[in-house]
Amino acid sequence: MNVFIIEDEELAVRKLTRLLQEVDPTLNVVGTAPSVRASVKWLESNMSDQALAPDLILMDIELADGQSFEIFEQTTVSAPVIFTTSYDEYALRAFKVNSIDYLLKPIKRHELEASLEKHKRLTSGTEISSRVSIDALVQQLRQQVTPADYRRRFLVRHLSQWVPVEVNDIAFFYSEAGVSLFRTRTNQKFSLDYALDDLEAMLDPEQFFRANRQYIVNINSVQQIHPYFNNKLKLSLKPDTDDEVLVSRERATDFKKWMGK
Structure with a gap:
């Protein structure tokens, strides 16, 4: 089976090529492209070539x-596509039910193997006709990765x-006595007529994190992160807070991923 890889990171191309060979040595990587322009050029030059x-x-997205x-x-993309993406697994989980798959980076061997098996099941013994599925997935993914109007x-x-x-x-x-407030970087204090749940939906999740029921923190305000008992995390914010700001054990892993992006 011929495979074309569209990926702009050379290291990722090498790793993906190696994984493909480990999963199925009969797979043939016929080409790679790092950009939209190069991909379109390659596809238009080779889609009609039976060997390529x-x-x-x-x-990659x-x-x-x-x-x-x-x-x-x-250009016309007539081959089935498996998208690779660095975007949050939970936001894209729904796409697992589509006939075209996606893989979350860093790509793991068992997940790649499962995607290739899915491809084989869907195309075995029949002419590949997946344009409708591709169009639908492209539209859904576009909505996911286009920045929201935060x-x-x-x-x-x-x-x-x-x-x-x-x-x-x-x-x-933060919330205090049932009132939502915020502090600016210059330590000014203001109140808002929104609940924290509503504010969480309004804010860019790349910049703000819901640490607990009482606090939503800006990534730039986090000065130090301290281990706390029962696998919680204790945050030191700037400006200082009147309360201890704790991240629960259940949210600690997500918080560390968020801080490390």
Whole structure:
């Protein structure tokens, strides 16, 4: 089976090629491309060549010159596609039910093997016809990875007037006696007419993390992370808080992944 790899990191290409050979030595990587432009050029040059036409494409979403969705807009992709992505596994879990699969980076051998087996089951004995599935998945993935319209500022009451506060200037949100408040990086304190649950949905998850029921913290406000009993984490924030800010044992792993992105 011929495989075409679309991936902009050379190390990732080598690793994926090695994994493919380990899973199935009969697989033939017929080509690689690091960008949208190079992918379109390769596909248009080789899709009609019986010796090089891919039976399967492994396609990274974020490429050197844009998102791989653009490839589908510029040329016909007739081979089945397995997307590879660094995006959150839980956000993309629903796509496992599609006829085209995805793999979360870093790619693991057993997951690649399962995806290839799925491909074989879906195409065994029949002519590959997956354009509808590809179009549907591309649209869904585009919605997932396109930045959402997160809140950029809040209008808050200050003395006798209303003032705008940029979200980037907010160190953390917190709840006190049933009221939602936030502190700015300069330690100004303001109240909001939103519950923390509502605020969590408004904020960019790359920048803000729900540490516990009482606090949502800006990644730039986290100064130190201390181990705490029962596998919890204790955070030191800037500016200082009046309370201990703890990350629960259940959320500790997600928090460390978030901080390490």
